[in-house]
Amino acid sequence: MQAATDRQPVRFLVFAASLRCGSLNRRLLELAARTIEANGGEVDLSSMERFDVPSYDADVQAGEGFPRAAEEFRDCILASDAFVIASPEYNFSMPGLLKNSIDWVSRFSPQPFSERHGLLMSASPSMAGGNRGLWSLRVPLEHLGARVYPDMFSLAQAHQAFDADGRLANPELQERFEHNIVRFMDLVEASKHYPCVKTRWVEYLGEHPDPTIDRVE
Numbered sequence: 446m447q448a449a450t451d452r453q454p455v456r457f458l459v460f461a462a463s464l465r466c467g468s469l470n471r472r473l474l475e476l477a478a479r480t481i482e483a484n485g486g487e488v489d490l491s492s493m494e495r496f497d498v499p500s501y502d503a504d505v506q507a508g509e510g511f512p513r514a515a516e517e518f519r520d521c522i523l524a525s526d527a528f529v530i531a532s533p534e535y536n537f538s539m540p541g542l543l544k545n546s547i548d549w550v551s552r553f554s555p556q557p558f559s560e561r562h563g564l565l566m567s568a569s570p571s572m573a574g575g576n577r578g579l580w581s582l583r584v585p586l587e588h589l590g591a592r593v594y595p596d597m598f599s600l601a602q603a604h605q606a607f608d609a610d611g612r613l614a615n616p617e618l619q620e621r622f623e624h625n626i627v628r629f630m631d632l633v634e635a636s637k638h639y640p641c642v643k644t645r646w647v648e649y650l651g652e653h654p655d656p657t658i659d660r661v662e
């Protein structure tokens with residue numbers, strides 16, 4: 446793991462898709478924000494209240510234009526290199542308010558999710574941790590061209606998972622959580638700062654080094 450001071454500048458928009466006071470997803474998100482900052486990233490810690498918009502209506506868009514909150518959501522995505530969403534699972538899917546905000550933002554041209562890296566996480570009192578909702582959230586984000594990180598973190602039994610300091614009480618789980626975030630940060634940093642990095646590719650590690658057959662990708 447690299448030292449936080451070695452990292453090139455990377456900025457993350459982070460928010461939880463719950464309006465509820467005492468939201469478990471908000472707690473998980475705040476831990477993610479702390480972890481990003483501790484590992485040298487810059488955080489825009491936002492909230493769903495800020496991005497909450499009236500139900501999408503094409504007539505409103507045509508007549509009145511975009512709601513201020515949709516513009517704000519678009520601007521925050523554009524101002525960051527990547528986003529992190531902690532989303533509750535509602536009935537095996539994402540909350541309607543989050544889908545509604547994504548729908549509004551998708552009507553901007555250009556739309557801001559394109560080629561943005563995203564990390565998804567969830568928290569639920571259930572044993573599945575809200576993971577099924579994240580699979581539904583991947584669909585519109587990937588459709589819009591977001592680079593959704595393969596490893597999603599879903600915190601099971603979240604109502605009893607945090608310690609008094611807001612960390613995960615189970616040390617192994619806490620380590621797994623941090624590891625997932627730092628690997629994601631590494632990817633975002635590499636994508637932003639080292640887009641042309643070259644790695645030597647050798648088909649079999651036991652091959653004798655030979656410049657005529659070694660390839661560079």
Ligand SMILES: Cc1cc2nc3c(=O)[nH]c(=O)nc-3n(C[C@H](O)[C@H](O)[C@H](O)COP(=O)(O)O)c2cc1C
Pocket residue numbers: 463464465467468469470471533534535536537538568569570571573574575
């Ligand atoms: C309408 C509704 C549907 C829900 N459906 C699910 C579900 O399908 N799976 C699940 O694990 N929890 C479900 N829950 C429970 C939520 O995961 C739980 O309330 C969670 O704490 C909400 O996230 P928050 O604490 O960040 O607000 C549902 C809750 C609501 C209000």
